[in-house]
Amino acid sequence: MPVDAVALGARPVVGSYPRESVHCHAGAPRGNVLDPVPHDVHARTRIEGALVDMDGTLYRGDVPIPGAREAIDTLRDAGVAVQFLTNNATKSPAEYVRKLAGMGIDATPDEVVTAGVVTADYLAREYPDDRAYVFGEPSLREVLTDRGVTVTEDPMRTDVVVLSLDTGLDYDRFTRLLRAITPRTPIIATNPDRTKPGTDGIVPSAGLVIGAVEGMTGREPDTVAGKPSVVAGRFALDRLGVDASDCLLVGDRLDTDVQMGIAVGATTVLVRTGVTDAATLDGSEIEPDYVLDSIAEIGTVLGSDGDG
Ligand SMILES: [Mg+2]
Numbered sequence: 001m002p003v004d005a006v007a008l009g010a011r012p013v014v015g016s017y018p019r020e021s022v023h024c025h026a027g028a029p030r031g032n033v034l035d036p037v038p039h040d041v042h043a044r045t046r047i048e049g050a051l052v053d054m055d056g057t058l059y060r061g062d063v064p065i066p067g068a069r070e071a072i073d074t075l076r077d078a079g080v081a082v083q084f085l086t087n088n089a090t091k092s093p094a095e096y097v098r099k100l101a102g103m104g105i106d107a108t109p110d111e112v113v114t115a116g117v118v119t120a121d122y123l124a125r126e127y128p129d130d131r132a133y134v135f136g137e138p139s140l141r142e143v144l145t146d147r148g149v150t151v152t153e154d155p156m157r158t159d160v161v162v163l164s165l166d167t168g169l170d171y172d173r174f175t176r177l178l179r180a181i182t183p184r185t186p187i188i189a190t191n192p193d194r195t196k197p198g199t200d201g202i203v204p205s206a207g208l209v210i211g212a213v214e215g216m217t218g219r220e221p222d223t224v225a226g227k228p229s230v231v232a233g234r235f236a237l238d239r240l241g242v243d244a245s246d247c248l249l250v251g252d253r254l255d256t257d258v259q260m261g262i263a264v265g266a267t268t269v270l271v272r273t274g275v276t277d278a279a280t281l282d283g284s285e286i287e288p289d290y291v292l293d294s295i296a297e298i299g300t301v302l303g304s305d306g307d308g
């Protein structure tokens with residue numbers, strides 16, 4: 001996919017359901033086999049930063065992936081600054097700090113990039129004087145107001161609309177949302193995920209709301225902030241203060257994590273501990289620089305166990 005298509009949100013809804021998770025081209029040959037090191041990416045650069053996806057990369061649900069804590073230690077010991085990424089906009093960075101701490105991974109709120117945080121930063125920069133009508137969880141409103149975004153509850157007096165998963169959604173909420181959207185109202189979605197893993201199976205994600213708005217108005221979001229959008233990637237890179245060429249992207253999804261990493265110019269690492277199976281990888285046009293069985297092997301990418 002062209003970078004511009006991601007940047008402009010031209011395909012704002014990217015499938016997150018495992019069976020349709022990537023743009024498959026069955027039978028297409030893979031250009032390079034990626035294990036352990038296809039080309040000397042790290043020989044030409046020094047890795048100074050890492051954007052690390054969380055769910056499917058560091059843990060599955062509430063279960064840590066073996067070696068994840070040690071992998072983060074390996075990165076930090078090598079002087080690599082880390083940002084932890086998630087497309088979930090229903091929890092705050094502080095909640096993720098607590099979750100990581102429970103797994104022995106030390107992090108600060110400023111090291112956690114949720115789709116809500118990215119959306120808040122985007123609104124504060126692009127719509128600094130505008131009132132935002134938010135369809136989403138209370139914690140998203142908090143993240144937005146913490147960043148200085150003016151949130152309104154009045155759909156008739158709004159300048160920009162934010163779409164996210166709202167687990168309290170009902171007919172009345174959708175009615176107010178419909179009235180907030182004029183043909184010219186900018187629509188910003190926190191993340192494009194259709195679904196996400198729940199404790200007892202998949203559950204709807206922000207795609208439920210994006211699809212409802214398209215059904216009601218015929219409009220897609222003008223911008224999607226979360227992965228694979230470069231809005232998220234650039235935000236995380238800015239925080240690190242590291243050039244993309246000196247940065248790793250580590251994640252378990254091709255169509256969000258790796259796609260975003262490629263779009264911003266990072267060195268991409270796919271881990272096999274999440275949603276991407278061998279058949280999906282073989283059939284995908286999105287090609288990571290490295291494929292690891294687990295983030296536990298991250299040292300091989302840094303060269304500490306390899307030729308570097
Ligand atoms: Mg993931």
